[in-house]
Amino acid sequence: MKTMSHHSPWDLLDERELRERQARKLRTYLGDVVLPFSARYRALFAEAGLSADSIRSLDDLRRIPFTSKKDLMPSPDHPQRAREFIIVPDPAVLKRRPSTLLKALFKGKQAVQDGFEREFRPIFLTSTTGRSADPVPFVYSQHDLNLLGDTGRRLFEVCGARRDLKLLNLFPYAPHLAFWQTHYGGAAFGVFVLSTGGGKFMGTDGNLRMIQKIKPDVLIGMPTFIYHVLQHAVETGMRIEGLQRVVLGGERVAEGLRRKLARMAHDLGSPNLDVVATYGFTEAKMAWGQCPCPVDETPSGYHLYPDLGIMEVVDPVTGDPLPPGSPGELVFTPLDSRGSVVLRYRTGDVIDGGLVHEPCPRCGRRVPRLVGNIRRKSDVRELQLDKIKGTLVDFNQLEHVLDDSEALGAWQLELRKRNDDPCEVDEVVLHVHPIGITDTQTLSRNLQNEFSAKTELHLNRIVFHDADEMRTLQGVGVQLKEQKVVDHRPKDVPSPAGKS
Template sequence: MKLLPHTPDWNASPPEVWKHWQLVQLRDYLNRRVIPFSAHYGRLFKEHGIHPLDIKSLEDWSRVPLTSKQDLANPRDFVLMPNEAVLRREPGMIFTALLHGKNAAKEQAEAEFRPILLTSTTGRSADPVPFLYTKHDLHNLDISGTRLMLAGRSQREYRHINLFPYAPHLAFWLAHHAGLGFGTFMLSTGGGKTLGTDGNIKLIDKIQPDILIGMPTFIYHVLREAHETGKRWTNLKRIVLGGEKVADGLRARLRDLATALGSPDVHVMATYGFTEAKMAFPECVGESHEASGYHLSPDLGLVEVIDPKTGELVPDGRPGEIVFTPLDARGTVVLRYRTGDIAEGGLTWEKCPNCGRTCPRLLGPISRVSEVRELHIDKLKGTLVNFNLLEHLLDDQKGIAAWQIELRKRNDDALETDEVHLHLTAEPGVHEADLELAVSRRFHEATEITPNELHFHTLAELRDQLGVGRLLKEEKLVDHRPKAHTAASHVALSS
């Protein structure tokens, strides 16, 4: 077996070292683990006549077919299932068996290949897709979680509270393994579904954590309610967010709430992750509060940025769709996976101006285009609307305490025109009429449409409507438009 070069240093290795190492690792990984043991990729590489040794550059790799969500209809085909006869002939297995016995070799194979954990996609727009982890993957999750801690300048003596809901969801398990990998105190509350907002506030009040980790909307409502009930949380140093986009306006609100609670120097850092990667990528904490991109783990995954229309690679620093390939995963493995997400600032290998690390970074904002295609882009009054833009607009708008966008059909008739209804809660002291005027104007400037109706609610009403503490992800955009076939059958029955 060919020995791989030593893994470069995540913090300080230059781009040329990483790029060479990634190609060597990619060829070895494909040759020894993916092609022999993955039903899907074994077929794919054979059908296209591709051999790992033919891949001598990133351009060569870019000619390998992309994988998308539609390809995952049979998840079992993407699980690495080893051939026992092949494993027995591997030098590493032979060495372990000779040195420690056959049982030790069997345990080694079990640790590498036996699935012991499952997470899944959230299944908002399609059936959830399971992703399996082995002990080998959990070790990599420890590494990914540890880097989240390092990027956030945590310390082992800090107290961390994980507010992600208990679920087969990457965000919860990454936070859990961040604590294990870094060797620090990490208390998981299960979020709002387990303890409720009040229960989480009471627990935070007792623990007085240094770092809160969770969904942006839920943490916002926890901090807001804590402030409204007179709590003092003077020990907060970081707020780490995952699972949703984070607009600059929301970051500012979280810092303001932390200041009001007695912690004026809080840093708010976001993470970018997705189930298919089995890891997430953190922003860093430096002297500035400015976001400087999501720090990748080039030893664990290869990230490409492509033109979403042509599938061709785009130059560094140019916007494009994020494509991910693991370099050391077991369990469920997807290669050249199209996330459907656009990194507006593209990929950069330049040294981070905030923390000085030289690992590659994705520069945001990142738009969840996969969700946009299904829910957020539609013909409304003849205009193509990007609701990613509207979400940032509402998060950045001063005077809004909470919001939800609802898509409807006029008269609930599937054959009628689309309508946009905006549900708002105004901050105390803000006049609803003034806020309605400001929001309608900004909507029109950004999208050339105006909401059909604005509905004002109390904060408690809108929290319930959003599903705060009840749903895995709060419903900030809901589509209540009836399907056309439903309307057609209704007409037929009525005639």
């Protein structure tokens, strides 16, 4: 077992002790911060007949109602809905805190006021990046920014960072968690991090020039973009030596992609690359990482920070909490956040290996881990594939098949109407860049067979492209996120099934 550091004394507790401590911290957090100062939760708790003291153990967590994305989305009657979730302190209540009285006594009123400012005043913001929905803003106080640095430092440690390494941050420069977690985490860890701003800011070429100049040990960024950068390097006959690790975040990481990245790094002159994934979301204001693992082995999961948040796994349909190791939907409750705060947030993400408490078989850390693949709970779309009825197609499943196919590089699924006629049926076109295979006829046949075996969908067409054309199709350097599924059906005309 390798040496490792512990983040907090909590990391050595067993499951029972940990759950007790989490329940205690949650009770204090609800009583001191959330219920007095969150308009939304004060009302919700009153409605449900709950108080902070209702939470005697973590089993009582289920009494707190869920919050989900739709509770945060602006609507015509509630254009500023996300604001109701911001912690707004009441000075009169704060003044009565015992800690305030002591501080005023020994350090003076100004110190008390400065402390409140740091704890509560919103000074920073990140937002969600929904495919179609309006972005939801999440604000941070200085207290939250300190936590963003702290969780970033822990994330770097779990992912195996060392202070003597050089890191290149390729996340898009935007008010998104991934970029800023990397920035603040690097500063807190004390390691060299250069942020290029990603493809939109510097283009694929600009990022490659930076790689040549800085010779980083680690690349951090979105899976699809890093794939394009390395692919472009391979194509242009570049050498990139000394690359040790790729850290991925911002979107789901397919197992097949880890192998493809390692193969490209090998061809570029970096034979021992490992690829680790991170998982995080705006509403948690933090991300978690996997510890390093060879690309041909299964990672040991995302290492959580149990003193800063509670992760539950619940039945995606009934919402009932599930026992350790069960697949289900991820639900998150923070334990120390200020600014925007959501309790029991339903992520809509499903993990297939569940939450486990055994020590990590790779690094030995005892923190709880999320094991297995994470995917969206539902990305089911209704397609009009024949004239008679709509067909429900799970795009999660299609994306898995494509990502894991060894013969495919970048790909894009395009939905369109036959002959661009709004009254016609829907067609699904697959655009791909094949890797190392020139016989496109055989590849087409194999792909169609794989698709009919694993999904129920027949592809209307498969169109082959070179890597450059794929970059253009996916909007690399133009879009913040590369486009892997595009819908070119006319939007103003409802499809015959009434859904688009």
